[in-house]
Amino acid sequence: MFLPRIVKRMSPLLGSRMSLNACRFASTDLVRTEVDDKTGIAVVTMNRKPVNSLNLELLRELSSALDAVEKNKSRGMILASSLDTVFSAGLDITEMYKPDQARLKDFWTTLQEVWLKLFGSGFPTAAAINGHAPAGGCLLAMSCEYRVMRPNLTIGLNETQLGIVAPSWFMSTMENILPRREVELALTLGKMFSTEKAHEIGLVDEIVDTKEEALAKCTEFIQLFARVPREARALTKQSFRREALQKLDRDQDLQMFIYLVNQPQVQKGLGLYFESLKKK
Numbered sequence: 001m002f003l004p005r006i007v008k009r010m011s012p013l014l015g016s017r018m019s020l021n022a023c024r025f026a027s028t029d030l031v032r033t034e035v036d037d038k039t040g041i042a043v044v045t046m047n048r049k050p051v052n053s054l055n056l057e058l059l060r061e062l063s064s065a066l067d068a069v070e071k072n073k074s075r076g077m078i079l080a081s082s083l084d085t086v087f088s089a090g091l092d093i094t095e096m097y098k099p100d101q102a103r104l105k106d107f108w109t110t111l112q113e114v115w116l117k118l119f120g121s122g123f124p125t126a127a128a129i130n131g132h133a134p135a136g137g138c139l140l141a142m143s144c145e146y147r148v149m150r151p152n153l154t155i156g157l158n159e160t161q162l163g164i165v166a167p168s169w170f171m172s173t174m175e176n177i178l179p180r181r182e183v184e185l186a187l188t189l190g191k192m193f194s195t196e197k198a199h200e201i202g203l204v205d206e207i208v209d210t211k212e213e214a215l216a217k218c219t220e221f222i223q224l225f226a227r228v229p230r231e232a233r234a235l236t237k238q239s240f241r242r243e244a245l246q247k248l249d250r251d252q253d254l255q256m257f258i259y260l261v262n263q264p265q266v267q268k269g270l271g272l273y274f275e276s277l278k279k280k
């Protein structure tokens with residue numbers, strides 16, 4: 001269970017007074033949230049070694065972190081990873097392979113919740129993609145409004161390569177960024193784009209060399225909205241995204257996911273894929 005722990009960090013130079021850009025922290029083992037008091041921007045960092053694969057616990061903590069960002073009225077949120085070469089490896093295969101059925105339901109419901117909160121958030125969002133972002137990792141990055149990525153990495157929805165079908169809301173999320181034809185091609189191929197190609201087609205907005213630069217660029221993006229009235233901005237963003245958000249019928253989507261995951265050929269495919277990852 002995530003309990004936001006808000007702590008004021010004191011500057012050692014200022015003794016008991018807060019430094020100008022002191023941070024507030026609301027952290028758990030899996031997700032660290034830091035709000036810069038100077039910019040008012042929250043950095044939400046995923047921290048589940050070795051690859052930030054999205055299991056139920058990480059998703060629950062991301063969901064709580066998004067609630068905390070909303071509640072604290074942060075100026076915006078940057079999503080990042082604590083790992084050097086991976087943003088997120090997407091859904092944790094172990095949640096879907098030989099699953100416990102009750103947990104499987106919880107897992108998918110929580111993933112839906114995270115997407116609804118992130119894609120539908122009123123506050124500005126940006127992803128500092130400091131590592132590979134396949135499948136669910138790409139979904140998280142695409143749910144943000146701006147993406148900054150380090151070179152020589154990969155990003156994309158590779159589900160068909162695994163013999164599974166990306167849910168339609170994964171597709172709508174990509175369609176919010178890329179032309180429909182490009183999305184259809186990317187999804188049917190299960191294409192993983194290099195950083196450079198992703199930038200060329202507009203899936204990624206900027207390429208920078210370091211995580212620090214990525215965070216700085218994301219901050220610059222969010223600060224573009226500093227003088228735009230908060231409510232008007234939020235409602236405008238949400239009306240652009242309403243159709244995709246409303247298209248998700250949570251119950252039907254859950255039933256479909258549970259049905260598909262439990263198909264013997266899907267289980268076989270997931271097992272083989274998981275083994276191939278381990279043998280690498």
Ligand SMILES: CC/C=C\CC/C=C/CC(=O)SCCNC(=O)CCNC(=O)[C@H](O)C(C)(C)COP(=O)(O)OP(=O)(O)OC[C@H]1O[C@@H](n2cnc3c(N)ncnc32)[C@H](O)[C@@H]1OP(=O)(O)O
Binds near residue numbers: 085134166279
């Ligand atoms: C029927 C279902 C219907 C609908 C659902 C569809 C939705 C699916 C969305 C998804 O997100 S599916 C998941 C897709 N993800 C991937 O295909 C990514 C797989 N991983 C990688 O490509 C690589 O691991 C990486 C590029 C992210 C990182 O490479 P590297 O740094 O070289 O790490 P390793 O490959 O050596 O992996 C280390 C360690 O982590 C395990 N692992 C990797 N990915 C996952 C994962 N998604 N789930 C669980 N575990 C994963 C990997 O097996 C290694 O484990 P060891 O025990 O060998 O250390």
